[in-house]
Amino acid sequence: MASYTDKAGRPIVVVTGMGLVTSLGQGKEDNWAKLTAGKSGIHRITRFPLDSLRTTIAGTVDFLSDSGRTAPDLSEQLAQLAADEAIAQSGIGSKGNFPGPLFCAVPPIEIEWPQRRILAQEAAANAAVTYDDLLRAAETHDHGAWHERFLYGSIADHLADRFGTRGQPISLSTACASGNTSIQLGVEAIRRGDCDAALSIATDGSVTAEALIRFSLLSALSTNNENPAAASRPFSKNRDGFIIAEGAGALVLESLEHAVARGAKILGVIEGVGEMADSFHRTRSSPDAKPVIGCMRAALADAGVSPDEIDYINAHGTSTPENDRMEFTGMSAVFGERIGSIPLSSNKSMIGHTLTAAGAIEAVVSVLTIQNGRIPPTINYETPDPAIPLDVVPNVARDAQVNRVMSNSFGFGGQNVCVIMTGEPA
């Protein structure tokens, strides 16, 4: 009889359900087939006019019906699809009755331009339009539904209603590390004994013209517009920025004991999570990579494993000059000379950077990597960067037995969170 607790005596936390939506498609099966075939989901943007934009490509999710949606509408739909898939796979609870809390990473939310324009027109100001005019229009018209839609908590609230999760859901952001934080909160709650199961979701459907322009103004985005599929080039010498993208990942987390008791199929184990904040700069990482190193080491310590026991790294690998170099520096310190021979790949080479959702999507892909014994490649790796010599599983998927994965996520605001996953418990 295997133990239900880990080396530290805490409940073992397992994954029993996973769901995924990216620009490549809906569901694990479709995504996995395309990821292992080295397909790119990056394409020319059609959602808004591209005139005067420096970047005209993205990994938007355009295959869902319904137009005229706001960012929270799309983000909610993506989250819902991913969670539907995850819960159905896990078979946990009953319809509309999930036996645990919801931790939901959501993108920035605010009233958007179509709503502002309607208010401005309703206000019919004689002179220059100000927010006082918008306020007057809001008070004299009935736009109550917008209030709810543009609250930060509304996505998670609607999901809590749909899935019947317990208590008040937590909406969270640690920028581009949010997906990993949503998993971390679930793992901690189960380990504390607060609950037997948790639903972790991270979603991002926020590619609007203004969002694109904001990242563009920070010089974060690739401008390799000519060939969209070839634009995301993590760890390549000619990488020039990330590709903004959309998607959602969802994981059903459970204590091993709870999963075994109900006869659930166990897909993987979340062995450890580590985090460390960086105080160096708002958008740049500390040049000595100390916080990144500390975050990876904290994850290893939390999992109770040594660097030698990591078989594969699902890298943050955004394709920005800065991130990929810093990630290499950090990994070199943690893994030593071995870093050059550990297979490592960036899912973002194919699906772009799904920002808030990235960590959860990559956790799902990491577990699929373990389950299938097949590593998705880093595509567009034509010109290696000699300064960062890595085995990035270039361009073609590789069959390999993978027992344990480290998945990195780093974000603006000094956010670093690292997750360690294995297959079935010993």
Next chain:
Amino acid sequence: MSKRRDVWITGIGLVSSLGEGLEAHWAALNQGQPVVDETGFSPYVVHPLAKINFDSQIPKKGDQRQMEPWQRIGTYAAGLALDSAGIKGDKEILGATDMVVAAGGGERDQTVDGAILTEIEKQPKPDVFLNEQLQSNLRPTLFLAQLSNLLAGNISIVHGVTGSSRTFMGEESSGTDAVRIGFSRIAAGTSEIALVGGAYNAERRDMLLLYALKHLAKAAPWSPVLRDANGVPTGSAGAFLVLESPEHARARGAKPIAKLSGIWSERARRGEDGAIEATLATMIAGALGDTTDGTAILSAASGAPQPTKAEAVVLERSGLPVRSVTDRVGHGLEAQMPVALAIAALSVSEGRLFPPLAGETLEKPFDGPLKRAIVTGVGHWRGEGVALVERID
């Protein structure tokens, strides 16, 4: 299940319309008059931030320029909390301090928005015009001053808090849950010291607009929220608490201000009649336990009609002495539970309750020694929170 540890509040940083720091707040709470602006954001009433010398907690002007007011308020309050706990500048402790911040989003550039809205409908291609205007007129760094998690980011940069950094959104509940997660980790023994809290800038029309869409922003004149419940009187405020295990505090010779004995977060199904009342009453009963001795309720009620009327009913039924935090400092949305907890901890550490406010009929004189304060935080739209703070003698 592992044994739970006590959680102490060893530091408090508080800024609001009443001033900065615990002493100023205690004096103002006893003096009894709220500070309100009934004309600057007409027709609405807001509680404006007291005059603050931000340089004293955010010495670099360059840092201040990178922040929107809500971030400056929060970073300032966080600095006060670290000072109050005696850990400011202590790299070793700050490097292991876990941070959970409740935050919304930052202020838009209302001048740019207004200019675009003035011209956009006259354009042959409005969306193209919008791209051009945003591309050339948005300040690149404004984005960072708007991102929710950049309050935490700024606290890391300015004060060096780097143990961990998490940001919760979701309006009032995010404040309750930020404290709850920091509390739970210390109680469970997976964290020794945490900085938890939030900040809100009420003096902005884009935030008032969000309330106005549902006709929830409180119009002037100011009036007591539990009595009238006719709108949300927003207030600029920031509050951070340093939570700490007794072992960790004792080892560094730190004294507790109060004990955080519990904090609970719930989600009533508000579509059902009486749901808020039932949920809140159960939560208060749980916090109260089997004694009412020396116990008062500090309400963080928003002033939104439905939830505030429901809360007032429950508070009246409880028979306990009640004080409205919102009457004194306004409603700080994500920051409201941390603000109310700061005032609750301050009150139990003083050992008495501040006097009732004229007009707030639920508030009755209470002269007995105050040992415990229950804080209620019912969201203006969703989410119910309750916390219990106890005096340590």
